[in-house]
Amino acid sequence: MPANQPRIKSTGLHVGEIRPGVPKVDPIIVADNVTRSFGGLKAVDVEHLEIPRGAITALIGPNGAGKTTLFNLLTGFDKPDTGTWEFDGKNLAGIPAFKVSQLGQVRTFQLTKSLALLTVLENMKLGAKNQAGEKFWNGLIPALWRKQEEEIEEKALALLERFKLDTKKDDYAASLSGGQRKLLEMARALMSDPTLVMLDEPMAGVNPALTQSLLDHILGLKDSGMTVLFVEHDMAMVRHIADWVVVMAEGRIVAEGPPDEVMKDLAVIDAYLGSHLDTDLGVVTGRIDVIHEDHLVDDIVEEALQTEAGSTTRPGDDIQEEKVQP
């Protein structure tokens, strides 16, 4: 694995004192009073949230915290009970999911959605935007779309190579392994050159060796101006690439801040790390073997005592169980 050289993180993303819901200098997503209940359960209850533009933001929290539900709400796949939210200054309330995607906010799913009986290459091509041949009457006349199709294919092949799927391009997506499908879905989302890509546990089930290369790819995307929001349980990975971390528990934003600081926040420890204060979850999962002993238990506890308690306790044991590699 290549040396884990610390990259220069984006800093100065927020305005004023760091706290849940802190305003950002240049937010790409702004959500206000977004709530969503399932029966009696308030799955999402976000008072105020801003996602910084041009940075990599991690959304973390225990199982059932409402991360995926929040993703669904922000992307138009689900409707909130209350609230407003905007993307790139555009109010997204009532905008259907496909339009949200066309606006440049593209997501992937936690439960992978590969198109099983399309080939890997077809899956990729489907991701490209503004295809002339996707209109019925144009479809009848190949001359109208053949050239664009070639360009799309070229781009798809380059991405597939990056994601180590190039040898599979003519296979049905159904024949891919679970991890490969995750990769395909992520690569497919990138076909549209999104302004904001929202990845729901992109690395779950992906081989650690490949993870490293993909993390580099994500960092590259950031360098080229894209904003990334991702859900992840692996703390080492979060610390490695995230510029900003948002912590959810029981539907609410309980903490946010730069990764190193958030890790010290009591709310995170309560909500997420549970009884594993002394263990880096990266070690537990074995996904990333490079660990910085950058915070000691004593530090955490000390910091924790100084911070206001903002959430209820939840055991974090389930997190590592889910992440044990087969």
Place this chain on the structure above:
Amino acid sequence: MDWGLILNNTLAWVFMPETIAYAIATLGLAVHFGYGGLLNFGQAGFMALGAYGYAISVLTFGFPWWGGLLVGVVAAVVFALILGLPTLRLRADYLAIATIAAAEVVRLLFQSTIFDDYTNSADGLGGYHESFRSANPFPPGTYGFGPWTWSATDLWVRVFGLILLGLALLVVWLVMRSPWGRVVRGIREDEDAVRALGKNVFAYKMQVLVLGGVLGALGGFVVALPSAVVPAYYLPSLTFFLWTILLLGGAATIFGPVLGSLLYWLIMAFLANVLPALASTGMIPGLNNPSQAGNLRYILVGVALILIVAFRPQGILGNKKEMTFNAR
């Protein structure tokens, strides 16, 4: 038994207007189900609209034959929109239920006495052939040979039917290999994934429903060309014959419906000739009424449909590899 006659009668069905019509209508089902994943159990309704649209336009409103054809097509488009608007946002099963009911509503409206002046209710319509026949480019005479010996009118009906079939095949082939077809096949696999990629899934499903429905109407038009339009023809069982043909040939294939229709009608014609002959010679136990024996073939169709679904769900032309993934 006169095997020569039986063979002759059977082979005649290769170019029968009904064989061509069923191929076109089933191609519509292939667009719906095989490519788009839409469960349409009301293709008989689309066919009825094509047939009645033609007959009524010509008889009541004095349209030329091609005007009647267009009216049938427009009726199918409107019907697809009415069906699709409320159901295409719901799960696939709801469309299935809505189509089977809506097709029956269409048939019963044509059959009822409310519009007797236009539809002649249960007796159906006939005698609308003049305009089409006057457009016949073939001079009077006898054409063809053996089982395929036709009058000029017969020939014209078959040639026109084949032209429609050829055009339908060309359009479906072109559009399914285009990026449009890729989106449609993607929707069949997982709507939400396609939505997440910025495609207007509802609009695509609607286009699929319209395209397949128009093909159904064209099939109905071809059925009506040589004969009459009778409401009892458009029973739900007609839809299920088309499904048998679709699954026999292969649902997600271009030529499956053609091959399926051909095999279906050859087998039906063969049985229609052989079974009564067998019955009259007392070779079918318990069946010695020849006309009863002819009905036996519909039972066999039902059994065949079940066997295909159980043992070769991809159909004759279907891709085996594709189906090994489907049978998970």
